[in-house]
Amino acid sequence: MGARSVGARVALPLLLFAQLTASWAQSPASVAPAAPATQLPTLGSGGEMNSSAERRLGERIAREIYRDPDYIDDPLLVDYVQGIWQPLLRAARARGDLSEELDQRFAWEVMLGRDRSINAFALPGGYLGLHLGLVGAVSSRDELASVLAHELSHVTQRHISRIMTKQSQQAPWLLGAMILGALAASKSPDAANAVLVGSQAVAAQTQLNFSRDMEREADRVGYGILVQAGFDPQGFVSMFDKLGQSARLNDSGAFPYLRSHPLTTERLADMQSRQSPGARAPDVAQQASSHAMLSARARVLSNSSVDALRGWLAQVPKSVGDQSPLSAQAAALYGGALAASKLRDPVIATSYAQHLGRLPITEPAALRLVALLHAELSLAHGDAGKALAVLAAVAPSRPDPVGGPSQVDRPWLMLSAQAWVAAGQPALATERLQEWVVLHPRDAQAWSLLSTAYAAQGNTLRSVRANAEAKVAVLDYDAALDRFNAAQALLRESGARASGADHIEASIIDTRRREVQSLLKEQALER
Numbered sequence: 001m002g003a004r005s006v007g008a009r010v011a012l013p014l015l016l017f018a019q020l021t022a023s024w025a026q027s028p029a030s031v032a033p034a035a036p037a038t039q040l041p042t043l044g045s046g047g048e049m050n051s052s053a054e055r056r057l058g059e060r061i062a063r064e065i066y067r068d069p070d071y072i073d074d075p076l077l078v079d080y081v082q083g084i085w086q087p088l089l090r091a092a093r094a095r096g097d098l099s100e101e102l103d104q105r106f107a108w109e110v111m112l113g114r115d116r117s118i119n120a121f122a123l124p125g126g127y128l129g130l131h132l133g134l135v136g137a138v139s140s141r142d143e144l145a146s147v148l149a150h151e152l153s154h155v156t157q158r159h160i161s162r163i164m165t166k167q168s169q170q171a172p173w174l175l176g177a178m179i180l181g182a183l184a185a186s187k188s189p190d191a192a193n194a195v196l197v198g199s200q201a202v203a204a205q206t207q208l209n210f211s212r213d214m215e216r217e218a219d220r221v222g223y224g225i226l227v228q229a230g231f232d233p234q235g236f237v238s239m240f241d242k243l244g245q246s247a248r249l250n251d252s253g254a255f256p257y258l259r260s261h262p263l264t265t266e267r268l269a270d271m272q273s274r275q276s277p278g279a280r281a282p283d284v285a286q287q288a289s290s291h292a293m294l295s296a297r298a299r300v301l302s303n304s305s306v307d308a309l310r311g312w313l314a315q316v317p318k319s320v321g322d323q324s325p326l327s328a329q330a331a332a333l334y335g336g337a338l339a340a341s342k343l344r345d346p347v348i349a350t351s352y353a354q355h356l357g358r359l360p361i362t363e364p365a366a367l368r369l370v371a372l373l374h375a376e377l378s379l380a381h382g383d384a385g386k387a388l389a390v391l392a393a394v395a396p397s398r399p400d401p402v403g404g405p406s407q408v409d410r411p412w413l414m415l416s417a418q419a420w421v422a423a424g425q426p427a428l429a430t431e432r433l434q435e436w437v438v439l440h441p442r443d444a445q446a447w448s449l450l451s452t453a454y455a456a457q458g459n460t461l462r463s464v465r466a467n468a469e470a471k472v473a474v475l476d477y478d479a480a481l482d483r484f485n486a487a488q489a490l491l492r493e494s495g496a497r498a499s500g501a502d503h504i505e506a507s508i509i510d511t512r513r514r515e516v517q518s519l520l521k522e523q524a525l526e527r
C-alpha cells in the first residue's frame with residue numbers, strides 16, 4: 001500500500017530530462033525551430049531576465065511540478081508553512097527588499113514536495129519548492145523560517161534572473177527542462193536513479209547554481225527579513241549547525257540543500273557574529289507541541305512505505321512516558337495515530353489519538369491539531385458523522401494576523417467539505433466552498449472538492465465547470481479547455497429546458513473558455 005517506488009516518484013522530471021538529453025544530441029538550432037529570437041525572454045536593463053519573462057518561465061516549471069505525483073497539497077502542512085511564509089513576505093515588503101513591481105508580478109507560492117530529502121529551492125517567477133524531508137528535520141518554526149527567508153532573498157535580490165540571463169540564449173522550454181532535470185537529479189540520492197539521471201543533469205545543475213556572493217547576500221538579506229518578521233535569529237545558527245552535523249554523519253547525498261549551499265566556515269562565522277548578545281529570548285516552548293506534531297506529520301507523509309509506518313508504531317511506546325518532553329510525546333502519538341490509520345488499523349489509530357488528547361497540552365494551535373486529527377481519522381475510517389461532530393467543536397475561522405476580518409481556516413474547511421459530502425449533505429459543502437473560491441480562485445483542491453460536492457447534488461454542469469477551474473488553478477489549460485467544452489456541450493443538450501440560472505452559467509462558461517483559449521495561444525507563441 002502507498003509504496004510508490006522511487007522511480008515512480010521522479011518519473012516526470014526524468015521523462016523531461018530524457019527529452020532534454022535527446023535534444024542535446026542534435027544541434028541547438030534544430031531542437032527549437034519554432035522559436036525565433038524575438039520570442040526569447042527579453043533582458044531587463046540591469047542584465048536580468050525581465051520579471052514577466054521570469055514569471056512565465058516559473059509557470060512553465062510549476063505546471064510540471066503540479067503534475068508530479070510527488071507534489072502534495074496537504075492542508076495542514078500548507079497552512080503551517082503559510083504561517084511562516086506570509087510573515088516573511090510582509091517583512092520583506094516592510095524592509096523594501098520586495099519591490100511593488102515584483103510583489104505584483106510574481107507568484108510567491110511555496111510548493112510542497114513529498115520527497116524525504118532535506119531540500120528547499122527558489123525557482124523563477126517567485127515559486128519556491130520545499131521538501132517534506134526538510135519540514136520533518138527542523139526542530140522549530142524559526143529554523144524553517146531561516147531557510148525560507150534565505151530562499152526568498154534569492155528571489156527578491158533577482159539572483160534567479162541573473163542566472164537565467166546567462167542561459168538566455170536557450171529557448172524558454174529548454175531552460176524549464178534544464179531546471180526540472182536539475183530538480184530530478186537533486187531528489188534521487190540512491191545510486192539507481194543517479195545512473196538514470198546521468199552526468200548531464202549535474203552539469204545543468206552546476207550552471208544553475210548561485211555564486212558565493214549571491215549566497216552571502218541571501219544570508220544577509222534573509223537574516224534581516226527573519227528578524228523583522230519576529231522569528232528567533234537563533235534559528236539561522238541552529239539550522240546551520242544541524243546541516244553541518246548531518247553532513248558529517250551522512251554523506252549519501254540526501255542533503256541536496258547542503259550541496260547547493262556549502263557551509264563555509266566563513267558563512268557560519270558570519271551568522272554567529274550577527275547574533276547580538278541582547279537578542280530576544282527564544283520562546284521555543286510556546287509553539288513546541290504544534291511544531292513537533294506537524295514535523296511528525298511531514299515525516300509520515302513523506303514516507304508511507306509499510307516498513308516506515310510500522311517503524312513509527314514501534315517508536316510510540318519508547319517515546320511516551322513521564323520522562324519524555326511533552327512535545328516529543330505529542331509528536332510520537334500524532335505520528336503513530338496517522339501511521340496506524342494509513343496501515344488501516346483504526347483501533348490503534350484511535351487509541352493513540354485518544355492518548356494524545358489526554359496529554360496536558362495547553363497550546364491552542366496544538367489543541368486544534370489534536371481535534372483535526374480526530375476528525376481526519378474518523379473520516380478515514382468511514383465515520384463521517386463523528387468527523388462532523390468533532391469539526392463542529394472546532395472554530396471554523398481564525399483572527400487575521402494583521403487585523404483584517406477573521407479568515408476561514410482552510411484545513412477545517414477542506415476536512416468539513418469532505419465530511420459533508422460523505423455524510424450525504426453536499427449542499428453544506430457547496431455553500432461554504434463557493435464562498436471560499438470567490439476569495440481564493442487559485443485553490444485547486446477547493447475547486448476539486450466543489451466539483452465532487454456538485455456531482456453529489458446531481459448538478460453535473462456546475463461540477464464540470466468547477467473541475468475546469470481546478471485545472472486552470474494548476475495551470476493545465478489544455479485539460480481546462482476540454483472541460484469548458486464539455487460544459488458547453490451539456491448546455492446545448494439541455495437547451496430545450498434551459499432556465500434563467502443556466503443562462504448565467506452559460507455566459508460564465510463562455511467567458512472562461514475564451515480566457516483559457518487565449519492563455520493557450522500565448523503559450524503556443526512562447527514555444
Ligand SMILES: [Zn+2]
Nearest residue numbers: 210215218261
Ligand atoms: Zn542560497
